[in-house]
Amino acid sequence: MKIADLITWFEDWANPAWCESWDNCGWQVEPGILQESARVLVCLTPTLAVMEEAIASHANLIFAHHPLIFAPPKSFRVGEAIADMVRLAFLHNIGIYSAHTNFDQVQDGTADVLAQILELKDATPIVPTQNGLGYGRVGTIEPVMTLKDLLAVIHSRLAPKNLLVSPSADLQQEISRIAVLGGSGASYISAVVKTGATAYLTSDCKFHQFQESRDRNLILIDAGHYATERPACDRLVQKLRYLNLDWVNLSDRDEDFRQFFP
Structure with a gap:
């Protein structure tokens, strides 16, 4: 299945137009991959660790719940996470797509x-x-x-x-x-x-x-x-596998950013 067809399938189910006004659903980075066969890495949060995993897995689409970009950035500088994600996305031809408050509903x-x-x-x-x-x-x-x-x-x-x-x-x-x-x-x-x-x-x-x-x-x-949102990412992977994509997997580099000391 081509990436364009995958996104059409998804948006028929969870239309990005349903997202809240403060949200940013849909394409975060689209480096010209719509006609490629979909190789999808699903994650909760798009991070540099997930991007490295996508590169190593030869994925061409990171499908994330949380948006990479919430508010319009004022600049892109080397060493900043969002800028580095965007740079790597274009360098390795990997799209980043977000389904947030539309997916919640x-x-x-x-x-x-x-x-x-x-x-x-x-x-x-x-x-x-x-x-x-x-x-x-x-x-x-x-x-x-x-x-x-x-x-x-x-x-x-x-x-x-x-x-x-x-x-x-x-x-x-x-x-x-x-x-x-x-x-x-x-x-x-x-x-x-x-x-x-x-x-x-x-x-x-x-x-x-x-x-x-x-x-x-x-x-x-x-x-x-x-813990409360990661299970839905796993369910999304299960649904995508029914579409007979070239490859789809749930990220094992996703992170829980809270740590509790004993």
């Missing part, structure tokens, strides 16, 4: 995959956008489990480096309705409360957002940005 996108991993029943968007799509997912879990068991399931299935949990949470409290949103989801706390969810799995939550959740009787669970 769709079926089998970041939130939907989290809901599937936790086996949520009757999952619907926390904030609907269009045609049954939207940000986050909320659903029920059967049979009902304790918070302690839910945290064990999250540890087992997402393998986060660490879990942050509301300090007043009762580990024996029974949980039946859960909300999930991959990546930075603290701004959706008010919307989650309205869904009637007892627990909310997301990431990048601050001190006062844990306070807000506690005060609103919502158990906030922060599993980290990487």
Whole structure:
């Protein structure tokens, strides 16, 4: 399959026009590769380590969730990560494409995959956008489990480096309705409360957002940005393999930028 056809297939599923105004979805670097047969390296974040992996793998497309460029750069200088990524992309004829907030909304996108991993029943968007799509997912879990068991399931299935949990949470409290949103989801706390969810799995939550959740009787669970979004990248690789591309793989140089000391 040519890269142009691959992108058409993807954008029929997750249109970049759906991305938020602050976002930058779609082509980040397109060095004239649209008619080439697709060799795709999928990653969460496009970094120099991922670029080196793409070069070594003879990939011609880095398909990333996070954009390489969020805001228009004012300059490109050697030694700066974005400038070096762009230089290497043109030098080695490797495109960089991003699917961010458009990918967050769709079926089998970041939130939907989290809901599937936790086996949520009757999952619907926390904030609907269009045609049954939207940000986050909320659903029920059967049979009902304790918070302690839910945290064990999250540890087992997402393998986060660490879990942050509301300090007043009762580990024996029974949980039946859960909300999930991959990546930075603290701004959706008010919307989650309205869904009637007892627990909310997301990431990048601050001190006062844990306070807000506690005060609103919502158990906030922060599993980290990487652990909550990386599974959707893996699912994307599985979907791309059905397209019979020349080559597609999930990056093993993707990084979780948070480290926890014992």
